[in-house]
Amino acid sequence: MVQAPQIPFDFFAPTPASFDSFVVGDNAEVVTSLYALTDRASPVKPPPAVAIWGGPTVGKSHLLAATAAATNADNPGAAVLLAAGDAFPADPFVSARLICVDDADRLTAAQQGWLFTAFNHIVPSGGTVVVSGRTPPAQWPLRDDLRTRLGSGLIFELVAIPQDALPGALVEHAARRGFQLSDEVLTYILSRSRRDVASLWQIVNGIDALSLARKRAVTVPLLREYLARNNLSDSGASEV
Incomplete structure (x- = not known):
């Protein structure tokens, strides 16, 4: 019987809220x-x-x-x-x-x-x-x-971050956690998920933990599995 992967101790655990980690946008x-x-x-x-x-x-x-x-x-x-x-x-x-x-x-x-x-x-x-x-x-x-x-x-x-600033903000957030988002993965996230910072941060954090558990790179197939397992895919999101 194949057991579900154990999510390891997340040594890239999110840091407490700070001004540095806030995406300022128009605020x-x-x-x-x-x-x-x-x-x-x-x-x-x-x-x-x-x-x-x-x-x-x-x-x-x-x-x-x-x-x-x-x-x-x-x-x-x-x-x-x-x-x-x-x-x-x-x-x-x-x-x-x-x-x-x-x-x-x-x-x-x-x-x-x-x-x-x-x-x-x-x-x-x-x-x-x-x-x-x-x-x-x-x-x-x-x-x-x-x-x-x-x-x-x-x-x-307080207003939401402009949509055109989301890609750069996601890439920076992933980099702070120690991994790089490919253009393919970035496009998939933005086209299949809710486009607010809280939801997007949750996905980046979750796929990072899953990739560590699986010892696999962050790819579209892994991301697709993560979104499906956690009911995070937004069918109403627009393509980018």
């Missing part, structure tokens, strides 16, 4: 603004809030995680990273100077109360609350006093 202004928040020595007074909004898979969660990670790199505990689905800390009087809340447009009533108190605690001392949501913050179904505060600083729409 340079928001990336620059978030990165500036991580610089403790900056003479510029930080805004009370930064709200980013956009559709699914444009990278909102990535950027919030990158902002928190960069802030904590030199000063552990300086940033708190939360999401609407998380259990929030019991005490809103946190010592952090940066609070990042993903999916803030989905907060429960209790979470809204926590964030309201935390906002009023850290902002007077120069702290910032960074939040994300699917629509502009003025449309978020939150209590009025919190929604007003979250919209009182910078507001950015």
Whole structure:
């Protein structure tokens, strides 16, 4: 009986979210603004809030995680990273100077109360609350006093990477994982898969792991098998 291949320890495991691994595209202004928040020595007074909004898979969660990670790199505990689905800390009087809340447009009533108190605690001392949501913050179904505060600083729409930039971004991502995408494999991925960064990254990571398990090069037949086994092929994707 032939056993399915064991996926080995992935020594090219994805690194934590960072600004370096974010495909900027047309989002340079928001990336620059978030990165500036991580610089403790900056003479510029930080805004009370930064709200980013956009559709699914444009990278909102990535950027919030990158902002928190960069802030904590030199000063552990300086940033708190939360999401609407998380259990929030019991005490809103946190010592952090940066609070990042993903999916803030989905907060429960209790979470809204926590964030309201935390906002009023850290902002007077120069702290910032960074939040994300699917629509502009003025449309978020939150209590009025919190929604007003979250919209009182910078507001950015995060947009998807341009389609013509996807090939280069995929090649760079594969190179960071230690292998080269051939033109044939690249064309097959882009013509048979969903064309958003999150989905494409998942495919590159998965085919890399499968090629290591099989001890085979990344080829179209191997890619076709991976897509079929994981139901990742998008029949509606357009040819390139």
